[in-house]
Amino acid sequence: MNDALFLTVLLPALAALFVLFVPARAASAVRGVSLTAQLLALLFALAAYIGFNKGMAVFQFPFAATWLTVPNAFGTTPLVIRFAFGADGISMPLILLTGVVGLMASMRSHSIHERVKEHYFWQLLLTAGLYGVFASADLFTFFFFLEATLVTTYFLISVWGNEGRRRAATKFLIYRGLASVVLLAGFIGLAYSYAVQAQGASMQVYLGFAPNFLSLSIPQLISEAGKFQLSIAAQDALYLVFLLAVLVEEAFVPFHTWLPDAHEQADTGTNMLIGGVLMKIGLYILLRFAVELLPQGLQQFAWLTGLLGVISIIYGALVALAQKDWRRLIAFSSISHMGLVLLAIASLQAVGLQGAVFMLVSSGLLTALLFYAVGAQADRTKTFEIKNLGGLSKSLPVISGVLLVAALGSVGLPGMSGFISEFALFLGSFATFPWLAAVGTLGMILVALYLLYAMQRTTFGPQRTEYDQLADARPVEYVAMAVFVALVILIGVYPSVLGDVVHTTVQSIAGRIGG
């Protein structure tokens, strides 16, 4: 049981290695292995989620293995590079989200017929990387898995994408690589500052001084953050570094142009993983590192963070209104929704943070579902162009219905996960930044505007003759879409299923940062 988390990360990676030894001709064997591994990983994640102690705000299911020891790195203390895992109330839901989206993306990849083996290899590795990012309890481990997601996604886009895939993949790689570099600087600064501070040698962090140990362990950093505070100057500087990394990582305006391009070019399974999970990492970084370890830096720049969030909300929504391709529209919609999360984090309220985690999960599920439904539609109509679609309710009632559910969920309809997320995060942000939040609510109107517009053009209206003979959802698609819809509605109707896991952790963070 205690190893469930570690196994969750390990399984897809092992399966990826295993896939390498399956002959390429045995495509169905490859699919079978991949699906089994994803399913098992999901089950382990589920087991961890169920076994998660909701009353505790610490990292649970700890697992640590030393990978490398640099002896005498700091005087006589060695520098220990570890693979360490653990999950708290913030990461646990995201791990489960990874499992669900990973499995569904794997099912979705049935429509891949070229270089099948490689596709599943990279997909499994990407899943392992995503699990690893959320499950890691060590800065090094985190960064390791973050880079793993970067490389794997690059290959997934650049090999199985559409015509412009090379360009989009390179853009993706450069942007996120850049974000990683900035993030690495932030990590080093964070670990150094805390080490210096813990040693009590100096109140100011400066480069010439080397502490005589360095801890990369996230729980330890958090516990140190509970004992003392970094200097304001250090917090401010580090927070800005993290914010910059997250802005690029999470495709916030104006560093966003890589996301629509990537989504437009990638295949549907990859899009589900990117939109559903990968695009949550940036805000997870902010929640994990900025909020917990740099509270004063966040407080200092909360207005900036909130403002950037609102800009992304409104800008993303307005640009989404002008998009002609479903995938680009979803990309901008996701930018807009992530702006809400940024606004919520800036609020520094327990409710807002809870709403932020809710929104990450909800938007993950809904974005993946939107991509799935749109992909299923495009499988049949061969187009993602909104203006080339129309009247699909007639020939594809089930897929259209699911698309409608996903759209309404994104709009924030009560009874689905989007609403409770929006409610909680606006509750937090109205308490702290009423004007920013008031502008942010415009996004709630705009999202209805662009999604319903696209819906109306796609599924409503007179049926086009070329779409008369389309076949509706196959059983495998039924299953995938039903799982998503069920989860979205479950969270919407009974949010405690998610809220109880998140609550204690968020509450303890808020208590510590005095929000």
Place this chain on the structure above:
Amino acid sequence: MTGLAWLVPVLPLAAYVLLLIGGRRLAEGAVTSIAVLAVAASFVISLAIMIQVALHGPQPAVTFPWLVLGSATISFGFEVTSLNAMMLVMVSFVSALVLLFSRGYMRGDARFARFYQYLSLFVFAMLGLVITSNLLEFYIFWELVGVCSYLLVGFWYFKPEAAAAAKKAFIVTRIGDVGLFVGMILLYLGFHTMNFDTIFYGQAVSSPYTMAHGAPALLFAAHALTGPGIHALPYGLAPAAFVTLTALLVFVGAVGKSAQFPLHVWLPDAMEGPTPVSALIHAATMVAAGVYLVARMFPLFQASPAASDVVAIVGGFTAILAALIGLTQHDIKRVIAYSTVSQLGYMMLALGVGAYVSGIFHLMTHAFFKALLFLTAGSVIHAVETQDLFEMGGLRKLMPLTNAAFLAGALALSGIPPFAGFWSKDEILSAAFSSGNYVLYAVGLIAAFCTAFYIFRVYFLTFGGEYKGDRHPHEGGLAMTIPLTALAVMATVAGFFNTPWAPWIANFLQDRGAVGYDPAVNWGLMVVSAVVGLAGIGLAYYAYGAPGRAQRMAQKSGFLYTLSFNKFYFDELYDRIVTRPIRAIAEALGFVDRWIIDGLVRLVSGGVYTGGAGLRYGNTGQIQTYGLVTLFGVAVLLIIAAGIGGVL
């Protein structure tokens, strides 16, 4: 019985689930039976609850925790007060009849079961909205009502107008919803609770102190101004300002849902949906929700005179505006739709001047006669297959039952005694008069005149004269006639529930003390409103009794006619100042995004690429050149090293 109140909304939900699972395999009759029986059972339970409330007073709210949010727990639950007991009865009654009527109207539709499925969900959402004890839960059902109306208005999705109307309805009401959403959040920030009672009275008061408790406004004001909430009021707002702000935000929600000016534009377009849907939306569910919201939040509005004034003025303005537009429309359903907007304006007017009972009473009577009017219109449309008034005529002889029913509804709407509308509308007008709002009274009176004119215009054009079409109109089946009869009876007699000499409803709603403002009986005003109504009918008879006269009248009124016919150009105005600018901004931003922001990115990457390609030419392949450069490099390094005195 009140313990079973949760069954009232759950039964239609069960019907929805049942139809969702097995709807396609069931025959039309079975589908109808499931849905109608579920709602009818709800009606029976509601009736029992209402009787119990009348006998024993309201019951305490039943709640259970739903979500722990921050440091507070949000509970869900339901409660039965006199207000929502009455609403439950009214909603379930009208809904059951509309569901039954749809059996005939939708016969043979390819998605018959789907239609009933949506209707059941719609009814569930409305009943849930009524019964809830908590603002967040209220909002959830409120949005669900909106979505159901979206689905139902766009039911014939293959009609582009229907799809556009559904979208418009959703987005326009969404604007109001956001106002309510913000109001709800502010209320929560101020009072740290979502429960209505706790918001109004500072504590979760149990049965004797629900809505109908004596002088709630004072209690609320005391709570808001001096109670524990004062420390929690956000942004350092003064209590009075805070109450006004939240009340106005809540009212924005009601404006959207109840199609009040300036968000009234969606309701007439929503006529593109099937007629039973219109009946349901206009009578019992969607638009009633807005009025119900204001009534439910009445203490909040009572505590803020400014907000109340806004409610009254918006209501009055909407009443006259919609009535004027209704004068000239050609589409039978549109006329009735504008009449709904207008009547909802009356209700808002009533609530705004503090006439709580009158507003709710009018909501009830209106539900009966408006459902009746829509269903008769549906019956007519079903028979003649057109909605244009000028292609009908002479149906009095061909469809006698429909004729009688429509006449009852029209008389009720016009406020002719003793029909239902007379009593409620008169109460509103006398409340406006006796509260000193003479302008609003005058506006209401003019609107009443217009109302009588336009509805009898419809009557004379539809049922009078000779039939102009080439079909053979006849009455619908039992499924259509039974609801018509039942509603016609109600439209005729419902007014007697609350006559000046027997104010049953007023007593029921205020069984624990007066709420708001109850005008004294004023026989003079009653005569005036009856005369105005009759005058409107007389003018309609004069204009449409002889051919060509109406046209001359229209020509004489000139541009006023054009203005009214084009609905005062509100659609065009919004198109110019809202829709198109937003779309233009979106397109411009899309352009900026693609060519300027991404263009900058491409410029940077292109610059790097070009720079790299240029530098490549430095790579000549001439090893001696490399060596020479290296030599100079080493020399420079050495000079530097010598200059700074070594590098170690």
Place this chain on the structure above:
Amino acid sequence: MFFGMPLTGQTVSFFLLALLIIASGVMLMTLTKVMHMAVALAGVFLGVAGIFILLGADFVGMAQILVYAGAITILMVFALMLTQKGDDTESPEASTGRSLLTLLGVVVFTGIMLLVLRGTTWPYSQSAVDPYTQPTVVLIAQSLYHTYTIPFELLSLILTAALVGSVVIARKED
């Protein structure tokens, strides 16, 4: 005294050898005829060998004569002859500009080096006599077969590989 050094036999021979080396080097850079160049090349290598012997490294000096002055010089001459096309003059010269530029670089470099040499205090043992207690051959042998066994063996490997490799590369493909 000669340049601040006592005018001993050692000093004189050093300056003579240095003169030989530099003169041969400069000649090598200026001459064009192959045979003249061969002579100049031999002069440089022999002069260096002399310097080695002067420094008491007689074994290295001998090796220098054998390998450089003997084998490599001959090899170079052969290669030069093999690649001559008709006339026995050197193939086209580099441009004057490049030559001058290179000269400038070289002079700057040398100048700095010499200045640094002059300015540095070298911690050396000022022994006029041979510092080695044993014949250098013995010392070198001990060093090679004890301390540097593995590099020594690797070197033999490299030589073999170079031998085979150059044959493979230079062989006519047919």
Place this chain on the structure above:
Amino acid sequence: MALQPFLALGAILFAIGAYGALTKRNLIIVLISLEMMLNAANINLVAFSHFGKTPHVAGQVFALFIIALGAAEVAVGLGILLAFFRMRNSADVKDASAMKW
């Protein structure tokens, strides 16, 4: 005798070799110049071996290694040169520029 004259000689010889390696266009002369530079390094090694703070024979050993490696280098270099000459019918450095762009 002192250390500096030897080091100075080494520097001058190195400079001459560098000049040749950078200006001569015949590949063989370039190779020869490189050998001269190696020799200059050897002079330094041996000089340090003799005049070092604690004189040690290791300097001579390294000089021997360099001589051996120089020989190997010349062998391979000439092999490449012959192949190149056969291919291009030229021994000009300027023609050996395939590794550009």
